[in-house]
Amino acid sequence: MLSRIHQFRRTLLIPLTPQILTPPTSLIFTETSVSAANLTIDEEPTTTTTTTFLSSPSDIISGILAGLKGLGSVKSFRRDHQFRNLFLSLSSAQIEGIIDSLRTENAELAIELFYLLRNDYGCKHSRVSQFLIAHILAGKRRPKALRSLLQHVVQEEGCGSAPSLCELLCDGFRDWNSNCTVWDMLAFAYSRIEMVHDALFVIAKMKDLSVQASVVTYNSLLHNLRHTDIMWDVYSEMKTTGIPQSEHTNSILIDGLCSQSLIQEAVSFLRETRRVEPKPSIVSFNTLMSGFCKMGCVDVAKSFFCLMFKSGLLPDAYSYNIIIHGLCVAGSMEEALELMNDMEKHGIDPDVVTYNILAKGFRLLGMMSGAWTIIHQMLHKGLTPDNFTYTILICGHCQTGNIEEGFKLHKEMLSGGLQSSNISYSVLFSSFCKSGRVDEALSLLYEMETVGLKPDVVMYSILIHGLCKQGDVQRAIQLYKEMCSQRIFPNSFARGAILQGLCEKGTISEARMYFDTVVNSDLVEDIVLYNIMIDRYAKLGNIGETVQLYKQIIERGISPSIVTFNSLVYGFCKTRRLAEARRWLDAVDIYGLVPNAVTYTTLMNAFCERGNIQAMFELLREMEARAVEPTHVTFTVLIKGLCKQRKLQESVGLLKDMFAKGLSPDSVSYNTIIQCFCKAQDTKKAFELHSEMLLHNLQPDHVTYNILINGLCVYGDLKDADRLFSSLRDKNIRLTKVAYTTLIKAHCVKGDVEKARRLFCQMVELGFEISIRDYSAVINRLCKRCFINEAKIFLHMMLSQGVSLDQQICSVMLDAFHLVGDLNSMLELLAEMIKCGLDPG
DNA sequence: TTAGGGTTAG
Numbered sequence: 065m066l067s068r069i070h071q072f073r074r075t076l077l078i079p080l081t082p083q084i085l086t087p088p089t090s091l092i093f094t095e096t097s098v099s100a101a102n103l104t105i106d107e108e109p110t111t112t113t114t115t116t117f118l119s120s121p122s123d124i125i126s127g128i129l130a131g132l133k134g135l136g137s138v139k140s141f142r143r144d145h146q147f148r149n150l151f152l153s154l155s156s157a158q159i160e161g162i163i164d165s166l167r168t169e170n171a172e173l174a175i176e177l178f179y180l181l182r183n184d185y186g187c188k189h190s191r192v193s194q195f196l197i198a199h200i201l202a203g204k205r206r207p208k209a210l211r212s213l214l215q216h217v218v219q220e221e222g223c224g225s226a227p228s229l230c231e232l233l234c235d236g237f238r239d240w241n242s243n244c245t246v247w248d249m250l251a252f253a254y255s256r257i258e259m260v261h262d263a264l265f266v267i268a269k270m271k272d273l274s275v276q277a278s279v280v281t282y283n284s285l286l287h288n289l290r291h292t293d294i295m296w297d298v299y300s301e302m303k304t305t306g307i308p309q310s311e312h313t314n315s316i317l318i319d320g321l322c323s324q325s326l327i328q329e330a331v332s333f334l335r336e337t338r339r340v341e342p343k344p345s346i347v348s349f350n351t352l353m354s355g356f357c358k359m360g361c362v363d364v365a366k367s368f369f370c371l372m373f374k375s376g377l378l379p380d381a382y383s384y385n386i387i388i389h390g391l392c393v394a395g396s397m398e399e400a401l402e403l404m405n406d407m408e409k410h411g412i413d414p415d416v417v418t419y420n421i422l423a424k425g426f427r428l429l430g431m432m433s434g435a436w437t438i439i440h441q442m443l444h445k446g447l448t449p450d451n452f453t454y455t456i457l458i459c460g461h462c463q464t465g466n467i468e469e470g471f472k473l474h475k476e477m478l479s480g481g482l483q484s485s486n487i488s489y490s491v492l493f494s495s496f497c498k499s500g501r502v503d504e505a506l507s508l509l510y511e512m513e514t515v516g517l518k519p520d521v522v523m524y525s526i527l528i529h530g531l532c533k534q535g536d537v538q539r540a541i542q543l544y545k546e547m548c549s550q551r552i553f554p555n556s557f558a559r560g561a562i563l564q565g566l567c568e569k570g571t572i573s574e575a576r577m578y579f580d581t582v583v584n585s586d587l588v589e590d591i592v593l594y595n596i597m598i599d600r601y602a603k604l605g606n607i608g609e610t611v612q613l614y615k616q617i618i619e620r621g622i623s624p625s626i627v628t629f630n631s632l633v634y635g636f637c638k639t640r641r642l643a644e645a646r647r648w649l650d651a652v653d654i655y656g657l658v659p660n661a662v663t664y665t666t667l668m669n670a671f672c673e674r675g676n677i678q679a680m681f682e683l684l685r686e687m688e689a690r691a692v693e694p695t696h697v698t699f700t701v702l703i704k705g706l707c708k709q710r711k712l713q714e715s716v717g718l719l720k721d722m723f724a725k726g727l728s729p730d731s732v733s734y735n736t737i738i739q740c741f742c743k744a745q746d747t748k749k750a751f752e753l754h755s756e757m758l759l760h761n762l763q764p765d766h767v768t769y770n771i772l773i774n775g776l777c778v779y780g781d782l783k784d785a786d787r788l789f790s791s792l793r794d795k796n797i798r799l800t801k802v803a804y805t806t807l808i809k810a811h812c813v814k815g816d817v818e819k820a821r822r823l824f825c826q827m828v829e830l831g832f833e834i835s836i837r838d839y840s841a842v843i844n845r846l847c848k849r850c851f852i853n854e855a856k857i858f859l860h861m862m863l864s865q866g867v868s869l870d871q872q873i874c875s876v877m878l879d880a881f882h883l884v885g886d887l888n889s890m891l892e893l894l895a896e897m898i899k900c901g902l903d904p905g
Numbered sequence: 906t907t908a909g910g911g912t913t914a915g
Contacts, residue, residue: 350906354906357906381906382906383906384906385906385907386906387906388906389906389907415906415907416907417906417907418906418907419907420906420907420908421906421907422907423907424907424908450907450908451908452907452908453907453908454908455907455908455909456907456908457908458908458909459908459909485908485909486909486910487908487909487910488908488909489909489910490909490910490911491908491909491910493910493911494909494910494911497911520910521911522909522910522911523910523911524911525910525911525912526910526911528911529911529912555911555912556911556912556913557911557912558911558912559912560911560912560913561911561912563912563913564912564913590912591913592912592913593912593913594913595912595913595914596912596913597913598913598914599913599914602914625913625914626914627913627914628913628914629914630913630914630915631913631914633914633915634914634915660914660915661915662914662915663914663915664915665914665915666914666915667915668915669915695915697915698915700915701915
């Protein structure tokens with residue numbers, strides 16, 4: 065304790081004169097002078113509570129004050145460590161004292177010092193210091209700076225801080241000159257960051273003190289309360305206190321009514337105000353038109369144009385843009401373009417916003433060429449594209465799959481000096497991740513930081529999900545931690561992505577451990593996380609855990625969703641307990657949920673697999689009776705059912721029905737039916753369907769090709785299969801191991817062992833993972849046809865690749881050796897078996 | 906008045 069006092073006394077005795085506080089360019093804190101750098105303080109001096117700034121300054125403060133006043137400015141001390149250390153060693157009360165003293169003598173210096181400490185030295189100011197500066201700024205009529213300062217204060221203090229801040233203003237600053245301005249700005253600041261209750265508290269306190277809030281503050285409050293009825297309480301308070309309304313007040317109220325879908329009331333309100341003020345503001349009309357457009361009533365919105373003219377008001381660019389936007393959203397591009405012409409005729413030049421709206425209209429219709437035409441018109445008019453323009457184009461290109469063009473525009477935007485936004489980065493992130501280019505998305509994440517943008521939780525979630533999807537769960541977890549360290553709180557999406565990643569790439573116990581940690585320790589009641597976990601267990605056929613987790617949901621009072629039930633239905637189907645699956649489908653009603661197409665399709669598929677086609681169609685009828693619309697997956701299951709019954713024409717008919725219903729069959733739909741035709745030995749029709757796919761712009765996938773190759777191998781001509789295989793390879797179409805093994809097996813059967821061997825070697829060279837099953841498939845077939853030497857070649861190949869023998873393959877080979885009387889090979893193999901620990905008996 | 910993105914079920 066003594067040493068602390070001693071130290072403290074030393075700080076008080078430091079002579080801090082203008083000679084010491086000189087700009088860092090000269091020699092400051094020279095060796096001979098006592099400097100702040102020499103100071104060592106074990107602990108911060110005790111911080112005294114409020115209003116200490118009114119007490120008389122201590123010696124050290126006097127020294128510092130003298131020094132500061134001599135300097136006149138502290139701007140050049142931004143990077144001065146010694147100056148910084150000196151101030152960081154002061155207590156809040158001491159800083160308050162300094163600011164308060166400077167306030168009267170050199171207010172500018174007080175402001176400068178305040179921001180230097182906060183922005184450059186990272187010092188967290190006390191509430192008193194902040195209010196002192198607030199009063200200085202208010203007195204100097206610097207509303208922008210005052211607003212920014214108080215917004216910073218309330219942001220830091222957080223929700224529910226109004227009572228204590230009000231108390232401080234009441235106790236410490238009661239009769240200060242600029243107190244009214246500070247009070248009003250405090251209320252405004254709370255309102256601006258949507259801490260409405262705090263704002264209302266400040267206003268109530270102001271009323272007690274007979275301090276009137278400004279119309280701007282009231283308007284902001286009305287704006288934030290526009291979704292609620294409290295809006296009207298505030299409005300009537302405004303009227304009773306006699307605060308004159310601004311032209312915005314009415315339009316905010318109209319906006320409020322529109323946002324509550326009380327559009328008729330909004331119209332009536334406008335009529336009312338017209339009686340009082342015959343020429344309402346154009347903003348009110350625009351707000352009302354926007355309200356109608358948002359409800360999809362563009363025609364009604366347009367009719368307000370006449371009313372505006374009648375009221376002696378001329379529509380402005382906003383008015384036109386609102387209607388043009390409404391038309392674009394409705395897809396009426398022609399009319400939107402006409403209105404732009406009208407606009408020009410009325411002497412209002414379309415602005416960047418008009419062109420952006422139109423460009424987006426074309427983008428929404430997938431018509432990027434139309435979007436470009438608009439942009440060219442805009443350039444022709446001498447207007448400069450802004451970041452909205454670029455974002456629309458980037459988004460459009462990314463959505464039509466042209467990431468390269470999108471990325472090019474992104475770079476162009478940056479090099480053109482435009483500030484990019486989280487929005488355009490999000491679009492790029494998402495597109496890169498969707499096309500498996502997560503690394504490029506990640507490098508953009510780091511680029512963002514260099515342009516001063518901070519990724520948000522959604523952007524992190526996109527990347528985490530992308531990493532998980534490509535199996536990089538470890539990197540995903542790393543990124544997740546990075547996000548947390550940036551104090552960005554993970555939400556359902558980010559957690560869901562990690563859990564999904566662990567489920568797919570890790571073990572179920574790893575996933576469960578993560579799940580339990582999140583669900584139990586973070587008190588997260590997230591049905592999505594439960595759904596992911598339940599679905600995993602269902603997929604694995606672990607019905608016990610599936611039901612257990614369902615019970616946990618109910619016990620914890622969490623509402624299950626239809627997804628929960630769909631996974632349960634799946635689990636019971638998977639374990640072939642169809643009657644129970646049906647009961648789970650019925651249980652959906654208890655929670656006020658409605659089974660959807662997925663619920664029905666899951667059960668229908670299970671009946672189809674069981675060969676109970678009748679039950680499948682009964683479910684379809686039930687679906688229709690309950691007005692649950694079947695999807696393309698439902699139809700695919702139906703097609704599968706019909707195929708099982710060999711009703712080929714009917715299944716083709718269903719395919720046609722799908723198109724008629726506006727449902728697009730996917731590759732699975734086609735694959736199902738193509739396979740059916742192959743099995744019926746109608747490869748011609750199978751290939752016709754393949755062409756039909758291409759005609760519908762549907763890319764056949766590797767399964768389609770496996771089916772066709774297999775069809776030709778088994779039911780057609782092997783030469784055709786070879787030709788198809790080669791042509792696909794020449795076209796660089798991705799083929800899987802199945803395509804190779806199908807063809808290899810066919811060549812083994814047909815006796816072209818050399819061809820089979822060549823293909824097998826190619827398959828190995830391509831790096832496919834070859835299992836004992838692949839070798840068995842070949843060796844079994846060769847042995848069956850007594851190609852013993854050839855079988856031996858494959859056996860050696862297998863052993864040299866490090867694939868171990870198994871009982872089945874040995875017994876097939878031994879039988880074959882026995883059949884041809886190859887005793888040596890038999891003994892050799894028996895010895896090998898003993899080495900492998902297999903039973904030679 | 907104009908730009909955007911993410912999770913779970915068949």
